[in-house]
Amino acid sequence: MRADARCLVCHMNQALRVFDKYMRSEEEKWERLKNVMVVLQKAKWGMKPIEIAEVLYPALEEMVNARDVYEQEKRRSNEMAEKMLRKFGEIIKSSMDPLYDAAKLAIAGNLIDLGTPNWNEDSVYKKISEILQKPFGINDYEVFKEELSRSSSILYIVDNAGEIVFDRFFIEVMKEYNEDIDVVVAAKSKPIINDATVLEAAEIMEGVAEVIDSGMTIPGTIVERGSDRFRKLFFNSDIVVSKGQGNFEGIVGESGGNVYFLLTVKCDVVSDFLKVPVGSMVFMKKKE
Amino acid sequence: MRADARCLVCHMNQALRVFDKYMRSEEEKWERLKNVMVVLQKAKWGMKPIEIAEVLYPALEEMVNARDVYEQEKRRSNEMAEKMLRKFGEIIKSSMDPLYDAAKLAIAGNLIDLGTPNWNEDSVYKKISEILQKPFGINDYEVFKEELSRSSSILYIVDNAGEIVFDRFFIEVMKEYNEDIDVVVAAKSKPIINDATVLEAAEIMEGVAEVIDSGMTIPGTIVERGSDRFRKLFFNSDIVVSKGQGNFEGIVGESGGNVYFLLTVKCDVVSDFLKVPVGSMVFMKKKE
Numbered sequence: 080m081r082a083d084a085r086c087l088v089c090h091m092n093q094a095l096r097v098f099d100k101y102m103r104s105e106e107e108k109w110e111r112l113k114n115v116m117v118v119l120q121k122a123k124w125g126m127k128p129i130e131i132a133e134v135l136y137p138a139l140e141e142m143v144n145a146r147d148v149y150e151q152e153k154r155r156s157n158e159m160a161e162k163m164l165r166k167f168g169e170i171i172k173s174s175m176d177p178l179y180d181a182a183k184l185a186i187a188g189n190l191i192d193l194g195t196p197n198w199n200e201d202s203v204y205k206k207i208s209e210i211l212q213k214p215f216g217i218n219d220y221e222v223f224k225e226e227l228s229r230s231s232s233i234l235y236i237v238d239n240a241g242e243i244v245f246d247r248f249f250i251e252v253m254k255e256y257n258e259d260i261d262v263v264v265a266a267k268s269k270p271i272i273n274d275a276t277v278l279e280a281a282e283i284m285e286g287v288a289e290v291i292d293s294g295m296t297i298p299g300t301i302v303e304r305g306s307d308r309f310r311k312l313f314f315n316s317d318i319v320v321s322k323g324q325g326n327f328e329g330i331v332g333e334s335g336g337n338v339y340f341l342l343t344v345k346c347d348v349v350s351d352f353l354k355v356p357v358g359s360m361v362f363m364k365k366k367e
Numbered sequence: 368m369r370a371d372a373r374c375l376v377c378h379m380n381q382a383l384r385v386f387d388k389y390m391r392s393e394e395e396k397w398e399r400l401k402n403v404m405v406v407l408q409k410a411k412w413g414m415k416p417i418e419i420a421e422v423l424y425p426a427l428e429e430m431v432n433a434r435d436v437y438e439q440e441k442r443r444s445n446e447m448a449e450k451m452l453r454k455f456g457e458i459i460k461s462s463m464d465p466l467y468d469a470a471k472l473a474i475a476g477n478l479i480d481l482g483t484p485n486w487n488e489d490s491v492y493k494k495i496s497e498i499l500q501k502p503f504g505i506n507d508y509e510v511f512k513e514e515l516s517r518s519s520s521i522l523y524i525v526d527n528a529g530e531i532v533f534d535r536f537f538i539e540v541m542k543e544y545n546e547d548i549d550v551v552v553a554a555k556s557k558p559i560i561n562d563a564t565v566l567e568a569a570e571i572m573e574g575v576a577e578v579i580d581s582g583m584t585i586p587g588t589i590v591e592r593g594s595d596r597f598r599k600l601f602f603n604s605d606i607v608v609s610k611g612q613g614n615f616e617g618i619v620g621e622s623g624g625n626v627y628f629l630l631t632v633k634c635d636v637v638s639d640f641l642k643v644p645v646g647s648m649v650f651m652k653k654k655e
Binding site: 082083084085087088091092095098105106108109110111112113116117119120122124 | 370371372373375376379380383386393394396397398399400401404405407408410412
């Protein structure tokens with residue numbers, strides 16, 4: 080999926096959020112944002128949005144002198160998600176269709192920013208409860224369910240911290256639905272925005288799934304850049320689950336791989352592309 | 368009022384709106400927005416937001432090859448405002464306090480973009496009716512009313528097209544309240560964004576007030592840059608009425624002039640400065 084001019088503005092807003100976290104001086108933010116505009120000159124037409132991030136974030140890390148700018152938020156997100164799972168897990172497991180509800184929880188986790196500092200458990204609980212009532216904007220769940228029943232291998236490409244706790248739960252429910260499946264989880268090589276890294280993912284997924292390094296240092300997935308193991312699994316697994324916008328942006332134009340995209344639509348650019356409103360939850364099988 | 372980093376991002380969004388109006392090619396918008404980022408390097412820390420516009424808009428006009436980028440929208444806004452005035456004018460004139468309601472209508476006109484192409488009369492009527500029910504976020508109206516009763520000269524600095532029709536109505540009501548006042552209206556020298564120019568203002572104000580050229584080519588007012596006549600009136604009129612954010616940004620730090628600001632708060636930067644939420648209607652006397 081190609082980035083457009085709105086993505087340039089979005090990345091400036093992302094830079095501002097990082098500056099707000101690390102800088103007190105308004106003048107410093109002003110000057111640094113002008114530096115960002117110089118850095119963004121390197122973004123070429125035809126790039127994917129995640130490739131703009133690849134241009135921007137290394138420069139941002141240098142500007143704020145931090146290697147993992149959302150470290151705290153990621154930890155906080157995982158803690159909040161574990162708390163939520165204690166509330167929602169049993170309800171979902173005893174629901175009419177636990178697989179459906181677990182998928183929805185995993186997508187809901189992609190919609191809300193679990194690491195927002197001043198959120199409390201009650202407001203997050205309320206928010207997730209509301210989201211779970213909403214229908215999918217694009218819904219290929221039934222096809223997925225049928226395929227899952229006769230599959231033996233899944234590659235599960237995770238996205239952000241926080242939601243990864245719900246991903247683990249969804250994987251557990253998939254395994255209960257079909258005991259014969261083997262799930263491998265792929266996560267980023269190193270910190271980028273609030274994406275779960277391979278180290279963070281390994282901790283969360285312990286005892287549930289093997290975790291591999293996707294080879295990605297961008298906030299999404301471009302298959303040809305993947306590690307050997309990743310590419311092999313991408314093209315040969317019975318099912319590939321791709322979580323979130325970043326992975327979607329990179330994979331949607333890929334030929335090959337039996338991919339299901341599970342995401343929430345977070346911006347106008349993806350909304351225009353998928354023709355569903357911002358905020359929509361999407362469970363979509365990739366066209367060949 | 369000093370611009371901060373958010374104002375740089377806002378001006379990029381403003382550029383995008385102009386490009387969306389004049390360009391079909393997404394690639395052209397992308398490349399031009401990168402040009403805008405180069406142009407914005409000239410914006411210096413300490414500038415007012417309206418001075419960023421002064422850097423940006425001449426470059427934009429060149430990029431889209433137009434001298435008056437919102438010409439159509441301004442005309443459409445004036446037409447819509449005239450229609451609304453036919454609906455609201457008599458009601459306001461027979462209300463408990465026509466001066467108060469006319470001031471509110473003039474501020475309401477600053478809040479809504481009357482030139483939005485696909486708005487119809489009904490939706491605009493509904494919107495204005497709602498706004499007229501809202502209280503002011505900052506309210507120095509009683510002080511104004513008292514001062515008005517013993518004043519003889521008013522300088523009225525207008526802002527956008529559309530709302531200027533409501534400004535004319537407010538001036539008429541002020542003159543009915545105090546028949547001894549002489550009102551001079553100041554408008555921009557030439558087209559900038561959707562601000563009313565001196566030529567456009569003269570047409571609207573015919574028979575109601577003299578219109579002068581403020582000397583401004585920016586979307587707001589910086590008094591020291593004003594024409595001789597403007598500066599003389601600014602410092603010597605009994606009351607100065609300043610409409611909108613752009614005039615507010617430039618005048619609020621000025622010493623001298625008995626200024627009342629009538630505006631709606633349209634962005635986070637002004638909201639932070641005035642400590643009232645975005646969307647608030649403000650009727651505020653300038654501190655000395």
